Amino acid sequence: xxxxxxxxxxxFRAGAAYAGIRSxxxxxxxxxxxxxxxxxAAVFTTNKVASPSVLVGRKHVARGKLRAAVVNAGVxxxxxxxxxxxxxxxxxxLTARLVGCSAEEVLPCSTGIIGQQLPMEKIAQGIxxxxxxxxxxxEHALRFADxxxxxxxxxxxxxxxxxIGREIVTVAGVCKGSGMIGxxxxxxxxMLAYLTTDAAVTAPQLRRLLRKSTEASFNAVTIDDHxxxxxxxxxxxxxxxxxxxxxxxxxVSRFKKALDEVCQSLAYQIAADGEGATKVVRIxxxxxxxxxxxxxxxxxxxxxxxxxxAMHGNDPNWGRIVSAAGMTRAAFDPDKAVLKLQGTPVxxxxxxxxxxxxxxxxxxxxxxxxVELSCNLGKSRSTCWTCDLSRQYVTINADxxx
Amino acid sequence: xxxxxxxxxxxFRAGAAYAGIRSxxxxxxxxxxxxxxxxxAAVFTTNKVASPSVLVGRKHVARGKLRAAVVNAGVxxxxxxxxxxxxxxxxxxLTARLVGCSAEEVLPCSTGIIGQQLPMEKIAQGIxxxxxxxxxxxEHALRFADxxxxxxxxxxxxxxxxxIGREIVTVAGVCKGSGMIGxxxxxxxxMLAYLTTDAAVTAPQLRRLLRKSTEASFNAVTIDDHxxxxxxxxxxxxxxxxxxxxxxxxxVSRFKKALDEVCQSLAYQIAADGEGATKVVRIxxxxxxxxxxxxxxxxxxxxxxxxxxAMHGNDPNWGRIVSAAGMTRAAFDPDKAVLKLQGTPVxxxxxxxxxxxxxxxxxxxxxxxxVELSCNLGKSRSTCWTCDLSRQYVTINADxxx
Numbered sequence: 001x002x003x004x005x006x007x008x009x010x011x012f013r014a015g016a017a018y019a020g021i022r023s024x025x026x027x028x029x030x031x032x033x034x035x036x037x038x039x040x041a042a043v044f045t046t047n048k049v050a051s052p053s054v055l056v057g058r059k060h061v062a063r064g065k066l067r068a069a070v071v072n073a074g075v076x077x078x079x080x081x082x083x084x085x086x087x088x089x090x091x092x093x094l095t096a097r098l099v100g101c102s103a104e105e106v107l108p109c110s111t112g113i114i115g116q117q118l119p120m121e122k123i124a125q126g127i128x129x130x131x132x133x134x135x136x137x138x139e140h141a142l143r144f145a146d147x148x149x150x151x152x153x154x155x156x157x158x159x160x161x162x163x164i165g166r167e168i169v170t171v172a173g174v175c176k177g178s179g180m181i182g183x184x185x186x187x188x189x190x191m192l193a194y195l196t197t198d199a200a201v202t203a204p205q206l207r208r209l210l211r212k213s214t215e216a217s218f219n220a221v222t223i224d225d226h227x228x229x230x231x232x233x234x235x236x237x238x239x240x241x242x243x244x245x246x247x248x249x250x251x252v253s254r255f256k257k258a259l260d261e262v263c264q265s266l267a268y269q270i271a272a273d274g275e276g277a278t279k280v281v282r283i284x285x286x287x288x289x290x291x292x293x294x295x296x297x298x299x300x301x302x303x304x305x306x307x308x309x310a311m312h313g314n315d316p317n318w319g320r321i322v323s324a325a326g327m328t329r330a331a332f333d334p335d336k337a338v339l340k341l342q343g344t345p346v347x348x349x350x351x352x353x354x355x356x357x358x359x360x361x362x363x364x365x366x367x368x369x370x371v372e373l374s375c376n377l378g379k380s381r382s383t384c385w386t387c388d389l390s391r392q393y394v395t396i397n398a399d400x401x402x
Numbered sequence: 403x404x405x406x407x408x409x410x411x412x413x414f415r416a417g418a419a420y421a422g423i424r425s426x427x428x429x430x431x432x433x434x435x436x437x438x439x440x441x442x443a444a445v446f447t448t449n450k451v452a453s454p455s456v457l458v459g460r461k462h463v464a465r466g467k468l469r470a471a472v473v474n475a476g477v478x479x480x481x482x483x484x485x486x487x488x489x490x491x492x493x494x495x496l497t498a499r500l501v502g503c504s505a506e507e508v509l510p511c512s513t514g515i516i517g518q519q520l521p522m523e524k525i526a527q528g529i530x531x532x533x534x535x536x537x538x539x540x541e542h543a544l545r546f547a548d549x550x551x552x553x554x555x556x557x558x559x560x561x562x563x564x565x566i567g568r569e570i571v572t573v574a575g576v577c578k579g580s581g582m583i584g585x586x587x588x589x590x591x592x593m594l595a596y597l598t599t600d601a602a603v604t605a606p607q608l609r610r611l612l613r614k615s616t617e618a619s620f621n622a623v624t625i626d627d628h629x630x631x632x633x634x635x636x637x638x639x640x641x642x643x644x645x646x647x648x649x650x651x652x653x654v655s656r657f658k659k660a661l662d663e664v665c666q667s668l669a670y671q672i673a674a675d676g677e678g679a680t681k682v683v684r685i686x687x688x689x690x691x692x693x694x695x696x697x698x699x700x701x702x703x704x705x706x707x708x709x710x711x712a713m714h715g716n717d718p719n720w721g722r723i724v725s726a727a728g729m730t731r732a733a734f735d736p737d738k739a740v741l742k743l744q745g746t747p748v749x750x751x752x753x754x755x756x757x758x759x760x761x762x763x764x765x766x767x768x769x770x771x772x773v774e775l776s777c778n779l780g781k782s783r784s785t786c787w788t789c790d791l792s793r794q795y796v797t798i799n800a801d802x803x804x
Contacts, residue, residue: 049728049736079721079736081753114721115754179708224707226722227729305626305707305791306581306799313800319481319516320628326451327629334451334481351483352517389707390800391793397708398715 004159005141009170009198011035011238014140016147017129019122022074022112029126030147031095032069032194033134034238037105040066041206042234043214051078051230052085053108056092060104064203066236067105069194070095070127073150073176076190077110077118078229087118094124098131109232111150111176111190145174148192151396152178152273158265160258164251167243169199171258175233175266179223179275179397190228191218193266199255200239201246209256210235217263220295221385223274225303235259271385272367276393281311283371285325286381293330293375294382300328301371301384308389314364316357318346325373336376342369406561407543411572411600413437413640416542418549419531421524424476424514431528432549433497434471434596435536436640439507442468443608444636445616453480453632454487455510458494462506466605468638469507471596472497472529475552475578478592479512479520480631489520496526500533511634513552513578513592547576550594553798554580554675560667562660566653569645571601573660577635579672581625581799593620595635595668601657602641603648611658612637619665622697623787625676627705637661673787674769678795683713686774687727688783695732695777696784702730703773703786710791716766718759720748727775738778744771 007014012034016027042061044054053076060066070091077084092106099106110118130147134140145155159172177191201209210233218233239245246255272280283301288294301307304324310317318339325332335350342363346355369388409416414436418429444463446456455478462468472493479486494508501508512520532549536542547557561574579593603611612635620635641647648657674682685703690696703709706726712719720741727734737752744765748757771790 047725047728048734049725076721079724079749079752079754081737081751114719114725115749226706226708226726229721229725229728304628305795306628309796309799312796315800317516319478319631322481323449323451323516323631324628326449326631332450335483347481347517349483350481352481389796391796393707394711394714394791394793394796397711397791398717 003138004170004172005138005157006144006172006174006196007136007141008159008172009196009238011198011240012196013134013136014144015130015133015135016143017126017133019126021072021119021122026149027143027147028073029123029130030071030144031127031130031134032144033099034067034236035240037065037067037101038236038238039064039201039203039206040234040236041203041210042107042232043210045228045231047227047229049078049229051076051110052080053077053088053110054230054232056088057107057109057232061107061234063104065105066107067101068095068099069107069234071109071148071192072123072126073148074112075110075116075118076112076114076230078114080117083117087120090120091123094127107234109192109230111148111192111230114229148176150176151275152176154273156266156269158262160261162254162258164199164243164246164255167241169197169241169243171195171197171262173262173266175270177270178273190230191270193218193233195235195262197235197237198241199237199243199246201237205246206235206237209259213259213263216260217267220383221267221270222299222302223387268385271387274387275396276390277387278312278390279367279369279388281369281371281386281388283384284381286372286374287378288375288380289331289378291380291382294380296328296330297325297332298382298384300324302386305389308386311364311369312388312390314361316341316346316360316364321371322347331377332375333377338374338376340372405540406572406574407540407559408546408574408576408598409538409543410561410574411598411640413600413642414598415536415538416546417532417535418545419528419535421528423474423521423524428551429545429549430475431525431532432473432546433529433532433536434546435501436469436638437642439467439469439503440638440640441466441603441605441608442636442638443605443612444509444634445612447630447633449629449631451480451631453478453512454482455479455490455512456632456634458490459509459511459634463509463636465506467507468509469503470497470501471509471636473511473550473594474525474528475550476514477512477518477520478514478516478632480516482519485519489522492522493525496529509636511594511632513550513594513632516631550578552578553677554578556675558668558671560664562663564656564660566601566645566648566656569643571599571643571645573597573599573664575664575668577668577672580675581677592630592632593672595620597637597664599637599639600643601639601645601648603639607648608637608639611661615661615665618662619669622785623669623672624701624704625789670787673789676789677798678792679789680714680792681769681771681790683771683773683788683790685786686783688774688776689780690777690782691733691780693782693784696782698730698732699727699734700784700786702726704788707791710788713766713771714790714792716763718743718748718762718766723773724749733779734777735779740776740778742774
């Protein structure tokens with residue numbers, strides 16, 4: 001079977017061009033175009049300092065239909081006032097004119113430095129170049145995936161297939177995100193995710209499913225807990241497969257599973273490529289009193305720089321983990337909790353356990369570290385992905401701008 | 403006027419001994435003893451994983467009277483179960499026997515690694531040694547201040563004097579804190595602060611004043627936003643001055659001013675000595691809709707690793723600051739906000755401002771950086787102190803334990 005990619009779902013083409021908006025030798029303006037105006041849904045940042053591109057995109061996708069997405073990297077268009085708002089609309093108009101749709105059927109996204117106006121001449125050239133290059137090959141998919149990267153060190157893509165009736169439908173996606181990652185997206189991050197499917201799904205159904213999948217994927221990743229001004233995840237369902245409309249409960253469940261798989265894989269890839277990251281840290285909080293409690297605790301552990309530095313040093317300093325759990329408003333009782341590092345119990349019901357620190361330290365020297373904290377207060381659980389905190393993180397972020 | 407110190411307020415003696423609990427060549431067990439059982443108040447960590455020492459201390463100080471405080475560095479006694487609880491009580495009993503008071507009149511504190519039992523033989527030797535060395539000279543005060551340090555690189559002390567009637571009373575304090583600093587102390591944080599005064603103040607009054615002073619000082623410092631298992635700030639009022647009891651409104655106001663001055667100086671010193679810090683970052687959020695909003699925004703900015711790295715790199719990357727303000731639940735509207743870096747406006751009412759990045763970058767290369775964000779939504783304000791995030795922070799915390 002050939003490798004699946006963003007354009008494996010039927011009905012999509014993508015293109016990318018090098019417009020010189022950022023210094024990297026990568027394409028920086030890209031288009032994703034669906035063969036016809038199709039059901040779509042998106043979730044956006046909850047930051048009150050949302051980019052004008054987000055404000056425009058939110059309005060456009062609210063109509064439930066999209067024909068295309070246009071995106072640039074290098075300049076985020078956040079904090080740019082009225083000019084920024086006009087520029088976001090102009091990106092849509094330029095795209096619409098080429099594609100042959102209305103501007104309202106285009107979702108605009110921008111990622112990069114905050115507070116600079118988009119270089120509209122370059123953007124226009126980029127859009128024209130990307131349109132000229134449109135295609136549905138794997139190469140086109142990869143170029144689109146590359147064009148949206150900023151401090152990312154590698155492209156991120158995922159896909160899944162599922163049977164709806166007798167037909168196989170494909171769900172695929174690409175995303176970017178490495179720093180300023182603490183998405184809290186609701187149907188209204190700078191992580192960007194573009195999801196395609198050739199399943200036939202209505203916009204309301206897409207909205208409901210994307211919201212749920214986002215909670216357990218993109219919204220469960222944190223690099224620096226800094227909710228971006230531009231976070232956006234969108235899905236377009238071309239319906240270009242021959243499969244029946246996804247509406248029966250069993251079909252929805254199957255489709256949801258594929259969507260979850262794609263979103264979670266993309267989220268994992270963001271954690272793995274966090275700025276300066278040398279490893280992924282997966283935090284499972286289990287047996288919490290409520291799901292909110294489980295999430296709150298998992299996120300507090302994931303965001304503690306002390307925990308993240310310990311993970312970088314392969315240091316089984318479990319006291320930092322237990323104390324991070326205790327500092328939130330969530331129900332937590334150290335006398336009931338059990339903590340495991342890479343499967344080894346290190347703390348149980350208020351008491352430190354004897355364990356071989358060197359053995360656990362060696363186990364922590366891994367590409368994936370698993371922290372499991374059982375609260376023993378209920379039946380709820382939550383998983384959160386983050387990465388370690390390295391000197392390289394500081395280097396990247398102390399010198400990004402000037 | 404001779405330099406003031408922790409033991410300048412009359413009625414106090416202190417001692418410290420080298421018990422070998424930690425590797426540093428500094429005293430690590432210390433006693434602060436008041437000449438008689440005196441009104442006292444304390445605030446403690448709100449972490450649900452509180453050290454047994456905190457649980458014991460909270461109970462003891464609830465009686466409103468203290469005669470002594472005993473403290474060790476190197477082992478925090480947190481997450482140590484029943485044995486840890488017995489050890490905290492034993493520290494009090496050992497101290498009480500020597501001082502000649504009840505164990506309930508002793509406040510125990512421990513700071514250091516989490517999850518190890520206190521080495522009680524060394525602790526007992528340390529307490530005996532510290533008691534033998536008790537005195538009220540500046541040297542004694544400095545030894546006490548040194549004995550409580552852990553990853554701190556320098557001692558922290560402050561003092562103020564104020565007239566109550568015709569008499570001068572002194573408020574003095576020492577504290578420690580460099581990492582695991584995100585205190586949220588209430589009358590029930592690992593920063594430790596010991597405050598002495600020879601003013602005559604009742605315990606209820608001390609409680610009320612300490613709570614208020616803590617909000618605008620210790621609770622307004624964040625290094626890593628990690629609320630420790632052991633944070634404690636306590637004040638003992640010996641009443642050994644000849645001044646009248648502090649109860650008239652004007653006297654309370656004067657005394658409060660001195661206490662605020664001491665607490666804020668100590669808090670500032672904690673920020674300046676944050677792990678790996680090269681500078682203090684002072685964040686003033688002004689014209690917020692409510693004090694809670696102002697605090698929430700100030701803390702979100704102070705805790706953003708992106709902002710802290712930018713400050714380390716002298717990078718006027720103001721988009722990170724504005725977006726940190728926008729990601730909280732607090733009321734914030736970028737179209738109304740004005741941001742100044744070292745006094746230079748960089749963002750105003752939704753629009754980026756033209757400013758010379760090199761000039762502002764040079765201004766950020768300072769021991770103290772001031773960030774002032776005006777929300778223009780109300781009349782409330784809040785100040786928060788933090789430090790920059792350096793590679794040295796990662797080095798310190800990736801290798802602390804193993």
